Amino acid sequence: MSTLSLKQLRKQFGDVTAVHEINLEVGDGEFLCILGPSGCGKSTALRMIAGFEEPTSGDILIDGQSVVTMAANHRPTAMVFQKYTLWPHMKVYDNIAFGLKLRGLARTEIDRKVNEALELVGLPDYGKRMPNQLSGGEQQRIALARALVLEPKILLLDEPFSNLDALLRVRLREELRRIQRRVKITAIFVTHDQEEALSLADRIAVMSKGRVEQLDVPSRIYDQPATLFVADFIGVMNLIPAQQNGATIDLGALRLESPTRVNGTVTVAIRPEDIAIVGESDVDAWGGEVEQIIDLGHYRKLLVKVPSVGTLKVYAPKALDLRENQLIGLNPSRFTIFRDGAAPIEVKREAVAPLEMSVAV
Amino acid sequence: MTTLTLSMRDRLKRYAAREGFGLFALIFLIIFIVLPILTVLLWGFAIRWRFPAVIPTEWGFDFWQETLSRADLRRAFPNSIVLSISVTLLSMVICLPASYAFARMNFRGKQFFLLSFLFTNAFPRLGLYVAIAIIFFRLGLVGTFAGVVIVQLLNTLLLMIWIPTAAFQGVERSLEEAALDVGASRLRVFMQITLPLVFPAVFAAVLLTFVNTFYETYGALLIGAPNVLTIPVIMFPLINNQPIPQYGAILSLVLFAPSVVLLLFANRLLRGGYLTAGFGV
């Protein structure tokens, strides 16, 4: 039941700045994901919170109290690492009990807590096993139990599931969320997997090159990316370089309207699901040729080549009968304009009736 | 059916071709390596063994008493033991902290210093000891216990630095961080996490160091003799021009005794790859 705040937190390794002044407030019981590509500084930030890296400058507060001068072994944080870091020479029970023993708890108390923790992660009766007898998923659950048993104020997770296979990853993700809600612990979860972040987090901090690009709830991160990086990194996005003249952007056959008047280079970002497929001869549409059809199970992704716009990614329902090399029309219903040094501008266009599924093109 | 038997025969043929070499190699190695060692064992317990008898015609322990009560052995045996223990302990004290530094800390010139230990292998022993003896002579260390300890210590450095360094590097840092994270002090992390994990490798290094020092011949011969005699040194005259072969055989077996302990751990030692790690392979 704790809050965490990072104030102007910075980390420099020689000439390289791994983390630029970060400011972050994490509320009590909140599940925050730090999301970003590898090398963006997310792990360094987490390791500073845990006390494994010393910040170059800035402050870390837990419940309003600075912990920067506190050594890792005294901080009220507990970490789950990417690699299964169960001590291979200790039984599962002893792995979990290690920290409790350090705190001088009574034997019966340790026993009770270890069993509770094992119960919590769904692995009762695993105490007597050695770590190398467990599967990767089991090991990581024990690692979680080991962290939670100490009742830390902040739970830190450093890409804990990235060594597991896809199916297991999803299952453990759901389980983690359930456990976190149950014990109501404040958690910071670092990952490069956006799906993981979107499905787990109360809020997401997207990081790039040592900076927080956007801090927001998952739906807003997806729907209203604050920067071009976030727009590109999260989900699938069509990014089209263009020229804006006054309030209009001429892009291929379409003239897009902008609420602000500027002249210069901009990037138009359009989500595939915001592009409707219409008839080839539709006036208010880009005409394009289907280059490739990728079947993704319950829907299809199309790569459509649009003259003087580029190749656009578009989703199509399976019922729509499409072939490669077929000519279709594309109509964007929503887009965002990114311009250097300016806030992004979201623009909605009038809805156009998409191509009826029944209509054979 | 026909194809099946054909492939079976084919497989058998291939097996014979491959294991044929193995069997040949095994027989050669047994004749070349095991039989000479067996000869020592037989001589150790023989009272009479004349050509052309394949095994001794008379057996007994008579020579054991005679050999073990020799004055030179009575002097050399405690010397060998005390020397080996002192050198091994000193080597641990000097090398283990250094190997921890090599594995876990970053400092300028680390690679250079680590590689400099290879030079303990790059000079022929006897020549090096002649060069050292000339310095020791001036320092009054020739013929002293301390002199032999220092020279033998030199022999242990490479194994005692490189094997534990490889072992410390092999311990995932996050295993230590995880222990720090749950509140253990640095000392406790070292004692309860790091040390148990490197123990097999360090144990192998210590055992090898002890046994190697126990056998060490050149340093003891050039620096120690004639004041500080060890078992290998007193064996030279007993092997060369000695009409009674039993002396040499029995002393060989005495010298071989610590190796039996090492042999018991041989499998684990080799499986860990520690031996070759100590030579930079």
Place this chain on the structure above:
Amino acid sequence: MVARSTRSLLPYILITPPIILVFGLIFFPAAQSFVRTLTGVDGSFSFERYLEFMNDRSSVTSLIFTFQVTFLSLIGLFAICYPLALYLRFSNSRVAYWAQMVALLPLFVPGIMSAYALIRFFRGRGLLETIIYQLSPVLSETYYSPYVKPEGIIIGSIWESIPFTVLVLLAGLRQVESGLIESAQDVGASRWTIFFQIILPLTRRAALIAFCLNFIAIFGSYTIPYLLGPAAPQTLGVLMQRTYQEYAQPLQAETQAVITFAVCALVGLLYVRTVSSQRTGRN
């Protein structure tokens, strides 16, 4: 600030004792001996000690003899160990297990004991001749004992070096991933092509390490040549020990030592370079 500066000094403090030993007892004496051998009686620069060595017939014979014995031993050693290591790498049978165990046995045998064992086994009327006699008395008349002959040194050197050589070569061969060999088979390479084009080049490093360390060990060895070799010619190791202890001429022994250094330093440098190039490559 104080804490930080002691922390950066700590590694140096920890490595100082062994480093002092290496520099004080290897580099320093070797360099000192080297300089001294180039100094004449009057204290000026002079080759006189080397000229003395070169003018001494037995010293030169000894140097040449040491080279011959070392190279023949190395050839024999690789002829035995490379095929053996190759077999051990690709076979998982019980035969392979036992062959490996036996091959590694000399590792656990003290040098002086192995010399004794080989004497008792190979000498005239030793166990080997006895066995041959039991099989065929006629054949045993042709038995040629290598004891107190150059062959004795070669056999002894090979015997002692087999375990280390097999271990190093095997470690090198294990680093050649099966996938590399399988993919070569897949594209239709024959056994010989695979051996020469893939296995041999990839184990060059291990073979070099084995070559260098064995060369240095055999070239400078004493126990085996002294106990198994002939009275004349002697190897440099035996000559050196005799000159130092029996003839009590440390300065001449020093010249001989520096000459062995010079030879081994070249090989040693190759070894250090081989190991270090791979280590920096890995990091």
